[in-house]
Amino acid sequence: MPAKIAVKDVSKSYASDKGPLHVVDSISFEVGDGELVAIVGPSGCGKSTLMNIIAGFDRPDQGCVSTDGVLRTEPSSRGILISQHGSVFPWLTVQQNLMFGLNGHPHEEKEALADHYAEMVGLKGFEASYPHELSGGMLKRAELARALVVKPEILYMDEPFSALDALMNLRMRNELLRVLTEEHHTVLLITHDVEEAIHLADRILVMSARPGRIQARFDVPMAHPRRLSSSQVQELREAILRELGVEGD
Amino acid sequence: MEKILPSVAIGCLLIVVWWMLVVVTGSVIFPTPLQVVTGIWELSRDGSLWADIGASLYRVGAGFLLAVAFAIPLGLWMGWVRGAYATLNPIFQMLRPISPIAWIPIAILWFGVGNLSPIFLIFISSVFPMVVQTTAGVHAIERRYLRAAANFGVSRYTLFKQVVIPAVLPQIIVGMRVGLGVAWLVVVAAEMIALHSGLGYLIIDSRNAGNRYDLVIAGMIVIGLIGLMLDRAMRLLEGHKLVRWRYAR
Numbered sequence: 001m002p003a004k005i006a007v008k009d010v011s012k013s014y015a016s017d018k019g020p021l022h023v024v025d026s027i028s029f030e031v032g033d034g035e036l037v038a039i040v041g042p043s044g045c046g047k048s049t050l051m052n053i054i055a056g057f058d059r060p061d062q063g064c065v066s067t068d069g070v071l072r073t074e075p076s077s078r079g080i081l082i083s084q085h086g087s088v089f090p091w092l093t094v095q096q097n098l099m100f101g102l103n104g105h106p107h108e109e110k111e112a113l114a115d116h117y118a119e120m121v122g123l124k125g126f127e128a129s130y131p132h133e134l135s136g137g138m139l140k141r142a143e144l145a146r147a148l149v150v151k152p153e154i155l156y157m158d159e160p161f162s163a164l165d166a167l168m169n170l171r172m173r174n175e176l177l178r179v180l181t182e183e184h185h186t187v188l189l190i191t192h193d194v195e196e197a198i199h200l201a202d203r204i205l206v207m208s209a210r211p212g213r214i215q216a217r218f219d220v221p222m223a224h225p226r227r228l229s230s231s232q233v234q235e236l237r238e239a240i241l242r243e244l245g246v247e248g249d
Numbered sequence: 250m251e252k253i254l255p256s257v258a259i260g261c262l263l264i265v266v267w268w269m270l271v272v273v274t275g276s277v278i279f280p281t282p283l284q285v286v287t288g289i290w291e292l293s294r295d296g297s298l299w300a301d302i303g304a305s306l307y308r309v310g311a312g313f314l315l316a317v318a319f320a321i322p323l324g325l326w327m328g329w330v331r332g333a334y335a336t337l338n339p340i341f342q343m344l345r346p347i348s349p350i351a352w353i354p355i356a357i358l359w360f361g362v363g364n365l366s367p368i369f370l371i372f373i374s375s376v377f378p379m380v381v382q383t384t385a386g387v388h389a390i391e392r393r394y395l396r397a398a399a400n401f402g403v404s405r406y407t408l409f410k411q412v413v414i415p416a417v418l419p420q421i422i423v424g425m426r427v428g429l430g431v432a433w434l435v436v437v438a439a440e441m442i443a444l445h446s447g448l449g450y451l452i453i454d455s456r457n458a459g460n461r462y463d464l465v466i467a468g469m470i471v472i473g474l475i476g477l478m479l480d481r482a483m484r485l486l487e488g489h490k491l492v493r494w495r496y497a498r
């Protein structure tokens with residue numbers, strides 16, 4: 001069976017004033033069905049660029065991406081991107097946002113689905129609110145729910161929680177894990193937060209500084225729920241930080 | 250209330266200065282504020298003031314609504330389709346700086362001296378700001394929202410109805426406010442040419458029929474007040490819940 005996501009030898013450069021800027025350098029990896037793979041790397045190393053290519057928004061200069069063995073050249077509702085800066089439509093209410101991607105359902109069914117997922121992410125009672133009336137954490141929940149409601153096979157998450165404060169970040173990770181036990185998704189998660197990656201992922205890929213390439217791969221064998229203070233987690237964290245060129249204490 | 254207090258104070262001061270100047274210079278033609286108020290009263294009692302206001306508002310309303318109906322679809326199209334923008338934008342940029350007053354001879358040539366001429370002039374004057382604002386609004390839609398819409402694979406209809414139009418609506422309203430302001434400026438000028446009704450006609454007629462400068466200034470004040478009210482009405486639109494997101498935070 002082909003891998004859920006297969007990235008083969010993907011490279012990408014951008015034109016800049018000082019000649020081509022080589023951002024992604026022949027990256028290859030696979031993500032299995034139902035797996036949660038995290039990519040960690042320093043800022044500016046090309047993580048978002050890579051994610052946009054994988055989700056079908058950008059074309060690689062070289063290499064290709066396939067999902068379920070089919071070449072991916074365009075975005076599709078079977079894989080939803082949760083972008084770094086958020087993309088909940090500010091002019092629609094929470095409920096309208098959640099109903100946005102539901103094509104072809106009767107209206108009542110859309111509402112019922114939207115309300116079900118609003119409740120799942122803890123937004124019950126806020127269906128009629130506009131995004132500017134929500135806190136940062138609630139906005140992320142809305143974005144997550146809007147993705148979940150179309151039952152995508154894949155979630156592409158680009159630093160989804162990095163704009164949140166530490167406490168909210170931790171809560172959202174737990175929420176995500178809870179949601180993932182209820183629904184079957186394959187998740188590709190990008191983050192610069194090593195601890196977040198260890199908390200959530202089955203496997204971690206470490207990207208080098210620009211031009212980004214996969215520099216190391218780690219398995220995260222611990223069962224959920226994971227205790228972040230455990231020595232196993234700390235050892236893994238230090239190993240990953242060493243790869244990133246930051247010596248642990 | 251406290252915010253308008255200074256403007257009221259300045260207004261009173263100006264009236265006092267005006268009054269004193271008329272008395273000190275002993276002018277027989279330039280009216281005192283009291284004469285102007287008497288003039289307004291006289292005009293409103295014999296009904297001609299209301300008829301003139303009605304005529305001017307009718308022309309502005311007709312020309313402006315035609316311009317809205319033309320400018321918004323055109324602006325959306327020019328903003329969305331790159332080829333349309335490349336072709337039409339230079340033409341609009343060239344037509345825009347031509348004062349609507351310069352169109353008066355052409356308006357008379359094409360539409361005669363009836364109501365159609367001022368309606369055409371108002372159309373010409375208000376259509377450009379609205380097209381430009383709408384187009385700029387489409388260009389300013391953030392890519393993350395368009396990407397989200399593409400990700401969910403919605404139909405073109407949904408894309409326009411739920412993303413493009415609501416995203417541009419605040420800019421459309423700004424364009425409408427500017428357009429209506431220009432329209433009100435132009436109607437008065439247009440009515441000074443050949444028509445026999447409207448506030449512009451009232452002013453020119455008052456001067457020609459025996460130097461009734463009290464009525465000239467009365468007409469000017471009425472024009473100013475109605476212009477202010479029109480602008481206030483457009484500002485009310487800016488508070489509508491469909492565009493409030495734009496002004497929140």
Ligand SMILES: Nc1ncnc2c1ncn2[C@@H]1O[C@H](COP(=O)(O)OP(=O)(O)O)[C@@H](O)[C@H]1O
Nearest residue numbers: 014015021023042043044045046047048049050
């Ligand atoms: N559209 C673009 N045009 C030119 N340069 C870009 C573009 N997008 C990203 N870059 C550059 O590519 C590099 C990697 O960006 P990005 O993928 O956003 O990094 P990350 O998500 O890892 O922080 C940065 O130096 C950025 O300036």
Ligand SMILES: [Mg+2]
Nearest residue numbers: 047048084159
């Ligand atoms: Mg990024």
